[in-house]
Amino acid sequence: MLDQIFSVVFLTGFLAATLRMATPILITALGEMIAERSGILNLGIEGIMVLGAFVGFWVSYQSGDLWQGFLWGGLAGGIIGALMGIVSVRFHANQIVTGLGIWILCQGLSSFLNRRIFGISSVRPQLPTLPAIPIPGLSKIPILGETLFNQNIIVYGTLLLIPLFIYFLRQTSWGLHLSAVGENPRAADAAGLRVEWIRFLATTFGGMMAGWGGAYLPIAFYGLYTDDLAVGRGWMAIAVVAFGRWSPLGMLAGALIFGASSALQYRLQAMNFPLPYQFLLMLPFLITLIFVVLFVRGGGGPAALAKPYIRTQSE
Amino acid sequence: MLQKIVLWTHKRTSNWQQMPDWLSSLLVILLAFLIGALFIIAIGASPLAAYGALLRAAFGSVNGFAETMIKACPLLLAGLGISLAYRAQFWNIGAEGQIYAGGVCAAIVGLYLHGLPTFAHITLTLLAGMIGGALLGFFPALFKVRLGVNEMITTLMLNYVVIQVVAYLLHGPLRDQASGITISPQLLKSAWLPIVVERTRFHLGVLLAVGLALLIHWFIYRTVLGYQIRASGENRRAARVGGIRVNWVIIWTVLLSSALAGLAGAVEVSGVQHRLVEDFSPGYGYLAIAVALLGNLEPVRVIFSSILFAALLNGADAMQRAAAVPVPVIYVIEGVVIVLVAVSIFRRKGSL
Structure with missing residues (x-):
């Protein structure tokens, strides 16, 4: 058993699966980070992922075009x-409560549409998933090649997003405006930035990324949709943002750890690891729990995170 | 549309603060059902037929009403727990897991403690459920207070862990070998909550839950700890300066909160199922979030909001049969309720 775990074949498959499973969490976390930097804590991204997964699957299935579904x-x-x-910018609503509502609303909506459109039969329609595109030459490197250079195109795209996000946050005036609004909305407002508009755009962008993170699951990984497809991944993304201290590189590390916990579950399941399978199913959640307790503690983050900004009142 | 209605109420009441709580709660319910109706129309069904079937099933007969009330019972208990936790600004979304933990502990006591008189056995069964729930709530509370770990992530992850533990127990040690499906044997008769209304499943737990709601109302407004919970939630720093040991208060609040959720699980096992079943909660723990919020975290009002959501839960199947509206529409309504509560009621409370 142990020599099976430490074999090259296992390691290669495990690392490749880790990156594949980290991708949807990373896409979602990058979007959430933008929203949080503007001061809006969107706890609904778990539900948005589920909805994105459903819509992605549905449109792909109807149109026969995976890219349309993803879009x-x-x-x-x-x-x-x-x-x-x-709701959170215009109506100054409590963001935690709103996020919980959005989460439940989106899960209900996806499951409602799924029942209506695909019924409850046990035979589920399937999609062909996005193919892996090996990069010539590089993909032949042992272990590393299979992991980094033989993935589907969304994985490559997500990895390319990281330097892009770093550049956006540090080098562009938009990136600086975003942080200003999240750190001190009053000062930003006084400096002439449109606080409400920036927050609205950032939250919309965060929702879009979460939708893509969810759509990745049926389109690039599972090839089918079930109501519990995305389960827990949105919350993992929220944990990843805090673990990464709101910086793209740190978040990559966090997403890889959560990706690894899912990959480990699938690998162990595939090799008939002698543990009741319920314990394998709970593994990603248990690892998330332990990880969060050990490494994701309070503090840090944008100063005005989750605080509504009301223009007319003084603080 | 939402904005128009909000503006309209704004004009009518001339000031948000002047609109009474109960009126805004009613508006939230009305709006949520209207939005639900839009979804029903969108799939080509009739909202009147659907809601009519729902209401008839939930309240149209003695048995239907009894079924609504036994579903309201766990919702009320878990909703009370969530109200307490949210008042202290501890965002417990782990009631679902706490319900399962309570159900398991209650089932074990109900199955294996032989030779007890009925009253003692029921009491111990329910107590075991409370302890099971409280144990599950204790660690997130400790991590929150000691290490500053986000309680939402920890409580939610524990839900998934506990549900798999229950599945494991029902596939292995607790499984009824005589049965073809994964359920436990029946609890000993002495651990069953007595039936109150003849020929229905209306059990004593419902009355117990309503009694607890009144007790918790008294607890929140008339005891020292209740005052400290409210103070810690309103303003942590002020409470600390005022000499309240906020960390202790939070731990006690969460213990109470999760014990109530555990009790909800115990009542479901000992009053309704009479055995441990996989998926015995149809999302009570998540629905209870909406129950608590719609009740404005006020114990007495939570009674009414729990009955509302229980009616939705109970009537959903009838609605599906009569108007072909898929059951999950009730979760859409639930989500809309929470969002609307966030907009309306919590607005006036400033920080909360």
């Missing part, structure tokens, strides 16, 4: 993100 999954997420933005 619409993100758009659906964007609509919900905009709703979160309106």
Whole structure:
């Protein structure tokens, strides 16, 4: 058993699966980070992922085009993100409560549409998933090649997003405005920034990314949709943002750890590891729990996170 | 549309603060059902037929009403627990897991403690459920207070862990070998909550839950700890300066909160199922969030909101049969209720 775990084949498959499973969490976490930097804590991204997964699957299935599905999954997420933005920015609602509502609303909506459109038969329609595109030459490197250079195109795209996000946050005026609004909205307002508008856009963008993170699951990984497809991944993304201290590179590390916990579950299941399978199923959640307790503690983050900004009142 | 209605109420009441709580709660319910109706129309069904079937099933007969009340019972208990925790600004979303933990502990006591008189056995069964729930709530509270770990993530992750533990127990040690499906044997008769209304499943737990709601109302407004819970929630720093040991208060609040959720699980096992069943909670722990929020975290009002959501839960199947509206529409309504509560009621409370 142990020599099986430490074999090259196992390691290669495990690392490749880790990156594949980290990708949806990373996409979602990157979007959530943008929203949080503007001062809006969107706890509904778990639900938005579920909705993105459903819409992505549905449109792909109807149109036969995976890219159309992926696009619409993100758009659906964007609509919900905009709703979160309106409620928390325009109406100054409590963001924790709103986020919980969005989470439950989106889960209910996806399951409602799924029942209506695909019924409750046990035979589920399947999609072909996005193919892996090996990069010539590089993919032949042992272990590393299979992990980094033989993935589907969304994985490559997400990895390329990281330097892009770093550049955006540090080098562009938009990135600086975003942080200003999240750190001190009053000062930002006084300096002429449109606080409400920036927060709204950031939250909409965060919702869109969560929709894409969800749409990734049926389109690039499972090839089917069930109501519990995304389960827990949105909350993992929220944990990843705090673990990464709101910086893209740190979040990559966090997403890889959660990706690894899912990959480990699948690998152990596939090799008939002698543990009741319920314990394998709970493994990602248990690892998340332990990880959060050990490494994700309070403090840090944008100073105005989750605080409504009311222009007319003084603090 | 939402904005128009909000503006309209704004004009009518001239000032948000002047609109009484109960009126805004009623508005929230009305709006949520209207939005639910839009979804029903969107799939080509009739909202009147659907809601009519729902109401008839939930309240149209003695048996229907009894079924609504036995579903309201766990919702009320868990909703009371959530109200306490949210008042202290501890965002417990782990009631579902706490319900399962309570159910398991109650089932074990109900199955294996032989030779006790009925009263003692029931009491011990329910107590075991409370301890099971409280144990599950204790660690997130400790991590929150000691290490500053986000309680939402820890309580939610524990839900998934506990549900798998229950599945494992029902596939292994607790499984009824005589049965073809994964359920435990029946609890000993002495651990069953007595039936109150003949020929229905209306059990004593319902009355117990309503009594507890009144007790908790008294607890929140008339005892020292209740005052400290409210103070810690309103303003942590002020409470600390005022000499309240906020960390202790939070731990006690969460213990109470999760014990109530555990009791909800115990009541479901000992009053309704009479055995441990996989998936014995149809999301009570999540529905209870909406129950507590719609009740404005006020114990007495939570009684009414728990009956509302129980009616939804109970009537959903009838609605599906009569108007072909898929059951999950009730979770859509639930989500809309929470969002609307966030907009309306919590607005006036400033920080909360």
